[in-house]
Amino acid sequence: MEGLNSIGRRQFIRNTTLAAGGLIIPFKITPRNKTKAGAPELFFRPNAYLRVGSDDTVTIVLSHCEMGQGIWTSLSMLIAEELDADWKSVKAEHAPAAVEFYHTIYATQRTGGSTSLLSEFDRYRKAGATARQLLVQAAANRYKADVKNCRTENGQVIVGENRIRYGELVEEAMRLPVPGEVKLKEPADWKLIGKKVKRLDTPDKINGKAIFGIDVQFPGLLTAMVARAPIPGAKVKSYDASATKSVAGVRQVVQVPSGIAVLADDFWAAKKGRDKLKVEWVPGDGEKIDSDNLLAELKQRADKGGIVNNTSGDPDAALKRAAKIVEVEYYQPFLAHAPMEPVNCTVRLSKDKCEIWTGTQTQTDDQRAASEITGLPIENVFINTVFLGGSFGRRNITRSDFVREGVEVAKASGKLVKTVWTREDDIQGGMYRPAFLHRFKVGLDANGEPVAWKQVSVGQSVMTGGPFEKVAVINGVDMFSIEGMHNAPFVKGIKDQRIELNTPVWPVTVDNWRAVGLSHTIFAMESLTDELAHAAGKDPVEYRRMLYKQEPRLLNVLNIAAEKSGWGKQLPKGQGMGVTVFEAVQSYVALITELSVTKEKGVRVEKVTCAIDCGLPINPDGIVAQTEGSIAFGLSAALYSEITFKKGRVQQKNFYNYPMLRMNEMPDIEVHVVQSTEKPGGVGESSVGQIMSSLTNAIFAATGKRIRSLPVIHHSTSLI
Amino acid sequence: MIKLTVNGKSYELDLPSDMPVLWVIRDRLGLTGTKYGCGVAQCGACTVHMDGEAIRSCVTPVSRAAGKSIVTIEGLEPSLSKPLQEAWTEIDVPQCGYCQSGQIMAAAILIRDQPQPTDNDIDNAMAGNICRCCTYLRIRQAIHLASRLKSSNAMLSAI
Numbered sequence: 001m002e003g004l005n006s007i008g009r010r011q012f013i014r015n016t017t018l019a020a021g022g023l024i025i026p027f028k029i030t031p032r033n034k035t036k037a038g039a040p041e042l043f044f045r046p047n048a049y050l051r052v053g054s055d056d057t058v059t060i061v062l063s064h065c066e067m068g069q070g071i072w073t074s075l076s077m078l079i080a081e082e083l084d085a086d087w088k089s090v091k092a093e094h095a096p097a098a099v100e101f102y103h104t105i106y107a108t109q110r111t112g113g114s115t116s117l118l119s120e121f122d123r124y125r126k127a128g129a130t131a132r133q134l135l136v137q138a139a140a141n142r143y144k145a146d147v148k149n150c151r152t153e154n155g156q157v158i159v160g161e162n163r164i165r166y167g168e169l170v171e172e173a174m175r176l177p178v179p180g181e182v183k184l185k186e187p188a189d190w191k192l193i194g195k196k197v198k199r200l201d202t203p204d205k206i207n208g209k210a211i212f213g214i215d216v217q218f219p220g221l222l223t224a225m226v227a228r229a230p231i232p233g234a235k236v237k238s239y240d241a242s243a244t245k246s247v248a249g250v251r252q253v254v255q256v257p258s259g260i261a262v263l264a265d266d267f268w269a270a271k272k273g274r275d276k277l278k279v280e281w282v283p284g285d286g287e288k289i290d291s292d293n294l295l296a297e298l299k300q301r302a303d304k305g306g307i308v309n310n311t312s313g314d315p316d317a318a319l320k321r322a323a324k325i326v327e328v329e330y331y332q333p334f335l336a337h338a339p340m341e342p343v344n345c346t347v348r349l350s351k352d353k354c355e356i357w358t359g360t361q362t363q364t365d366d367q368r369a370a371s372e373i374t375g376l377p378i379e380n381v382f383i384n385t386v387f388l389g390g391s392f393g394r395r396n397i398t399r400s401d402f403v404r405e406g407v408e409v410a411k412a413s414g415k416l417v418k419t420v421w422t423r424e425d426d427i428q429g430g431m432y433r434p435a436f437l438h439r440f441k442v443g444l445d446a447n448g449e450p451v452a453w454k455q456v457s458v459g460q461s462v463m464t465g466g467p468f469e470k471v472a473v474i475n476g477v478d479m480f481s482i483e484g485m486h487n488a489p490f491v492k493g494i495k496d497q498r499i500e501l502n503t504p505v506w507p508v509t510v511d512n513w514r515a516v517g518l519s520h521t522i523f524a525m526e527s528l529t530d531e532l533a534h535a536a537g538k539d540p541v542e543y544r545r546m547l548y549k550q551e552p553r554l555l556n557v558l559n560i561a562a563e564k565s566g567w568g569k570q571l572p573k574g575q576g577m578g579v580t581v582f583e584a585v586q587s588y589v590a591l592i593t594e595l596s597v598t599k600e601k602g603v604r605v606e607k608v609t610c611a612i613d614c615g616l617p618i619n620p621d622g623i624v625a626q627t628e629g630s631i632a633f634g635l636s637a638a639l640y641s642e643i644t645f646k647k648g649r650v651q652q653k654n655f656y657n658y659p660m661l662r663m664n665e666m667p668d669i670e671v672h673v674v675q676s677t678e679k680p681g682g683v684g685e686s687s688v689g690q691i692m693s694s695l696t697n698a699i700f701a702a703t704g705k706r707i708r709s710l711p712v713i714h715h716s717t718s719l720i
Numbered sequence: 721m722i723k724l725t726v727n728g729k730s731y732e733l734d735l736p737s738d739m740p741v742l743w744v745i746r747d748r749l750g751l752t753g754t755k756y757g758c759g760v761a762q763c764g765a766c767t768v769h770m771d772g773e774a775i776r777s778c779v780t781p782v783s784r785a786a787g788k789s790i791v792t793i794e795g796l797e798p799s800l801s802k803p804l805q806e807a808w809t810e811i812d813v814p815q816c817g818y819c820q821s822g823q824i825m826a827a828a829i830l831i832r833d834q835p836q837p838t839d840n841d842i843d844n845a846m847a848g849n850i851c852r853c854c855t856y857l858r859i860r861q862a863i864h865l866a867s868r869l870k871s872s873n874a875m876l877s878a879i
């Protein structure tokens with residue numbers, strides 16, 4: 001039984017591929033170049049994804065960007081594996097914006113949706129194997145040997161007694177025709193994939209050398225800061241920059257579509273100048289947004305219902321027959337991304353080209369945006385991707401907002417300029433995870449199994465208006481709004497069900513936030529599952545074993561987490577364990593949270609045990625690192641985070657009222673990675689949602705209090 | 721004119737006296753290893769040393785640094801930078817990396833003053849430094865390792 005819109009991420013990827021005209025694996029051969037100064041004398045470039053230098057360096061050209069998720073290392077591993085490169089001579093760099101680097105599924109250059117390894121697993125291995133084959137051929141030619149008698153190891157071709165470094169073969173390899181088909185290694189022969197390797201980006205990230213967007217410097221570069229609408233959708237009526245212009249270091253004040261930009265010699269002068277700017281705004285509809293009414297409005301909308309995503313059987317009749325009924329709703333607030341580095345964009349615009357330096361996940365969208373603003377053809381827009389100081393979706397914005405603004409500032413001022421955002425700009429800057437209400441009425445049979453399901457979800461659409469609208473929003477239903485709900489394995493099996501979605505259109509701009517829909521849907525689904533277990537009088541882990549008896553991968557991670565965490569052990573009063581198991585971005589994750597609730601310390605998360613099956617583990621230590629990070633990231637949001645509006649104005653400003661998890665609150669996290677041979681799934685987003693319900697389920701176990709709205713901090717007084 | 725020393729070099733600069741040290745070192749001296757994260761002493765990304773103590777450079781006006789000696793991540797003395805960098809590499813601490821200069825500068829003071837810090841000492845010393853990628857567990861391990869490396873280095877050089 002499939003509903004109208006039963007698509008999940010997997011289907012989304014399939015739909016996207018179709019929309020893009022089939023799976024594209026551009027493998028264009030670029031002419032072999034002589035190098036520029038500073039690089040090895042000669043290099044060999046059999047395809048766009050790597051260069052082998054005469055000095056033996058292997059440079060991997062990354063079609064995806066490094067924002068902390070470790071792609072700098074894991075993509076490089078794919079090429080190095082097939083090339084038999086010496087890991088010590090491997091370097092990585094971000095690719096320019098070009099068609100060769102388009103995502104093999106999305107058909108634009110983009111990092112997102114936890115799909116990088118999925119996109120590149122074949123392409124990057126083939127790129128490495130191609131280079132290896134040519135180097136072997138070159139060595140064989142030199143020694144008049146048969147390629148069958150040559151092997152490779154650690155950056156060398158071995159022909160009989162001779163060991164030839166790759167660098168020595170560059171010149172000959174360059175002259176050989178590039179083979180069409182290459183043979184990839186058997187997994188049993190892998191030396192790097194699946195092994196612990198050192199991250200390639202660590203050295204520069206611990207000595208101050210790594211260049212992030214905010215670090216881009218040029219002689220004469222100005223810094224711009226924009227006074228933006230204080231209320232979503234507000235427009236500039238008039239402004240007075242006379243006081244601004246008297247600030248030493250302020251060079252220019254220009255109006256751009258997003259507000260008024262102050263250009264100055266440095267950040268400090270730009271900030272002082274902007275502080276002195278007087279802008280009068282026409283507030284518009286945004287003024288009506290008020291968090292005091294938000295929950296009431298979401299509830300009213302839930303009462304009304306929405307577009308039916310899927311319906312089958314007769315859920316009302318089934319509810320009447322049910323042995324037990326659970327009727328609950330879960331609320332989650334707007335959230336800001338708050339990457340450690342606020343967004344920024346440096347632009348050099350001339351008559352015939354637009355050069356951009358920024359940390360972005362969406363190079364092709366950015367090129368299109370810049371082309372639209374400047375009138376230059378897309379090929380004349382050059383994107384220099386630098387390290388991203390975190391993103392969590394902020395740099396994967398469907399409308400390229402900060403790049404657009406940077407280009408507008410450069411265009412309006414005619415200057416070489418870096419547009420920077422302050423932390424306040426970031427938190428108040430209007431790109432949020434939407435607030436959501438999920439309401440359920442579920443009927444259980446005598447055994448406790450769900451047999452009737454009615455659901456209304458209410459929240460803004462993230463995908464509408466963006467590049468994926470066509471594939472993600474079907475008949476008015478944004479699949480990301482109910483991601484993982486309608487297609488949860490046990491929900492799919494319920495004969496009598498109806499799932500509706502009500503999508504408000506509000507002036508608040510919402511966008512991708514780490515794990516997108518799963519950042520709110522898992523909390524609702526897995527809190528509900530816990531409540532169903534409770535209603536059925538069953539142990540939460542046992543209950544899930546029953547729900548997922550046909551789902552081996554979910555069952556497996558659940559069992560591992562239960563065993564490793566000592567699930568079921570006796571705990572003193574005020575302590576509890578909570579479980580969550582869910583599939584996210586093609587990875588299967590079970591989390592068990594152990595915590596205490598006391599008067600003195602409030603909720604104190606002691607330990608999180610995680611079992612993750614993300615398919616073939618390419619870079620195991622990277623998986624552990626990302627999982628630790630995404631658990632703590634989700635925990636931070638669940639405990640503390642909320643963006644609220646008062647007459648349209650965001651009330652949070654900086655870390656003092658939009659707090660983050662800190663060292664002293666960090667729980668112990670134990671990650672068990674399942675040895676799988678399935679396709680690589682996503683990792684960076686895989687545990688963000690799970691921790692939220694695992695946390696509140698543990699609070700229920702410790703206190704008997706069920707938390708149905710986040711953040712937890714609002715409930716602290718009621719817990720003890 | 722304000723005189724200050726940064727990483728052992730003396731400068732005489734014409735600056736507004738309220739300009740935070742952070743923007744002096746980043747925008748005027750071009751040392752971009754020190755980061756901006758909040759501007760209000762909440763995150764620690766901008767941590768540098770002034771006369772041997774960790775400060776939040778985003779809220780320290782340059783007038784307070786006059787005549788003082790500033791050390792940034794680029795100039796951290798090897799007796800501290802070596803064990804810290806070794807430990808950070810061994811444990812592969814950074815994710816996005818943006819907070820790590822500040823983390824290392826804060827950790828440097830901790831291991832200088834407290835040769836064998838406990839978890840509690842680490843919590844106290846590091847709670848002011850946010851890592852949005854939440855690399856805290858690895859930072860903690862790396863500090864333990866760095867303090868061990870530091871004392872064995874000190875022993876080696878004493879021989």
Ligand code: FES
Nearest residue numbers: 757758759764778
């Ligand atoms: S930038 Fe100074 S503490 Fe955050």
Ligand code: FES
Nearest residue numbers: 817819851852853
């Ligand atoms: S490593 Fe990204 S903020 Fe710490």
